[in-house]
Amino acid sequence: GAVVSQHPSWVICKSGTSVKIECRSLDFQATTMFWYRQFPKQSLMLMATSNEGSKATYEQGVEKDKFLINHASLTLSTLTVTSAHPEDSSFYICSASTPIAGITDTQYFGPGTRLTVL
């Protein structure tokens, strides 16, 4: 149980284009989803928190107009990297959390999406 998927698993795009990454909770309803960024050989940095049906809350230093997050349903959140540039190349990981299990601070992570911007 508690499986989270991401699509695509990797994507290469040209500078200036936009890329959308999907995060789905497959067997549970996720009231909260999180988006992280991981640089090579580094730790995960939280980018934003999204609750279903409301606007995402971004961490300090994260450009909300560049990283658009939509959490339209209890099983789907999307991250759109707009006007991507090479410095946006990274590993993006989502996670999902639900209070249904009675544990509200356990996050279940997706496999990640590797974005390369040329």
Add this chain to the structure above:
Amino acid sequence: AQSVTQLDSHVSVSEGTPVLLRCNYSSSYSPSLFWYVQHPNKGLQLLLKYTSAATLVKGINGFEAEFKKSETSFHLTKPSAHMSDAAEYFCVVSRGRNTGFQKLVFGTGTRLLVSP
């Protein structure tokens, strides 16, 4: 503010020998602490979690961790390493109540290398 420090960036062990991955935390209140494992090109998997119940927490794949408040530590151990344990391990603490206790703060990670 909550934070975790993983004391070793790399740990090398031989298959069949014990594993010790060290983690110290800083928190202004009783924290929730986690260990996650990340295999190459795969998502993070929860190994175990401490939430102020028993101080010795048993996880999956034979791993366990002990919460020691006096030492502010939450070290991860396993009696006998397997080749399949080779991965990146992250010690994680829940962030402050005022900012939403679901938010996690990750350590910098420890890469476990297991040799035959």
